[in-house]
Amino acid sequence: MSKLEKAPITVGPQGGVSPSSRVASVERAAFGLPGVPAVLLWLVGAAAAGWLLFGAGLFVPALLLGGLLLFALFGFFIVQPNQAKVLTLFGRYVGTERRNGFYWTNPFTVRQNVSLRIRNFNSERLKVNDQAGNPIEIAAVIVWRVVDTARAVFDVEDYAEFVAIQAETALRHLAAQYPYDEYDGHGLSLRGHPDEVAEALARELAARLQHAGVEVLEARLSHLAYSPEIAGAMLQRQQASAIIAARQQIVQGAVGMVEMALTQLSEQDIVQLDEERKAQMVSNLLVVLTSERGTQPVLNAGSLY
Structure with missing residues (x-):
């Protein structure tokens, strides 16, 4: 198997990572045989082991073949819909199996489940200052999914927690860029231009979450109000x-x-x-x-x- 593929990452100034400071993993297809033909071959091997033991009386070859067949059973695995299996062999990434169904691969590989389903993240209500310095309460709903399993598993410690922390950071940064309301009618505001604000939030999240192989499908403010004291x-x-x-x-x-x-x-x-x-x-x-x-x-x- 070839070594883990790397590709340079490009991040804007909001991400805080220089383009040449690190590299990102790249997802690729894993080696996997269809499970049903592999089962048939396994049954043929089991029949051969039985014939060697009981027909030919060759105990040692039958024992070796039987042990090999028993070990081969660990190579079978199932991929559920909208899930993927990330395969590593002796600490090296060897590929990702996205196809749904029953497969067989190298029994020495370690397989990790990664969900590809769409998820919602509801942020907590954050107390921040808007562009004018007024304290406000703000929260958002982020719709996201994993699109690169290699980055999600190997480039961040916990991609779900990474999404939560980066969403909070992006929300705080967004609130500081716009006033709560624009009284003179010029410029954008958090309350008066929800579509533009949501688009800006989605762009910033996309730049931050590319490290984790995550795609942002939608980002919307779910709560916006002045703090109780004002x-x-x-x-x-x-x-x-x-x-x-x-x-x-x-x-x-x-x-x-x-x-x-x-x-x-x-x-x-x-x-x-x-x-x-x-x-x-x-x-x-x-x-x-x-x-x-x-x-x-x-x-x-x-x-x-």
């Missing part, structure tokens, strides 16, 4: 921002309606208004349109003068 103050700020935005919208609409009323009165020659009457009409209309309560009309039976 939640009340931030809620008041959000309410004030919403009130200001609503007032701006109301004023813009009211000004447009007043402009439309004056234009139509002038174009249709309904009434001729001097500048003083226009100013009072604008004032009255703005009061009516922007007031939160119903206004009471005041009838003027005389002249403005």
Whole structure:
């Protein structure tokens, strides 16, 4: 068998590993014979051992052949769906068997199960500071699976624990790059742009988890809130921002309606208004349109003068 294959790893600055500082294992197919033909050969060998012992009376050859056949039984193994067997021979990686079914290989090999099924990781609620320094609570759901069994088994101590730790690290780094909310409407925020934030989290996780041969299928924030000590103050700020935005919208609409009323009165020659009457009409209309309560009309039976 050839020695363990190596390939250089390329990691961005977020991963903290230089491209030339280490090498990664590369998965390759293992040697394995179909199990059913191997069983038939084993039965033929067992029949031959029986004939040598009872037919020909050759005790020593029959004993040697029987011992060899008994040892060959340890070479049979089964691969379940969405699982793989990582084979090592005397401390050397010799390949991975991904095909489902019944197989036979070198009985000296050690076989380790690796699940290829899709998994979910729900992170704990982390208390971190956002880009503006506000303490927030954040958590995420990571959907992942193993795509390179050699890296998962040989390049990290425990790939499931590696996923958990790197996911927490990436989540903390992500929270520090964005504000919780962007009040001026420019730039990205954790609350206002969930799709962009999820994409950024998935990219960072992919760069970090390639060491373990893990593919990130999806990454989404599952919890996002201000910390309890500032939640009340931030809620008041959000309410004030919403009130200001609503007032701006109301004023813009009211000004447009007043402009439309004056234009139509002038174009249709309904009434001729001097500048003083226009100013009072604008004032009255703005009061009516922007007031939160119903206004009471005041009838003027005389002249403005």
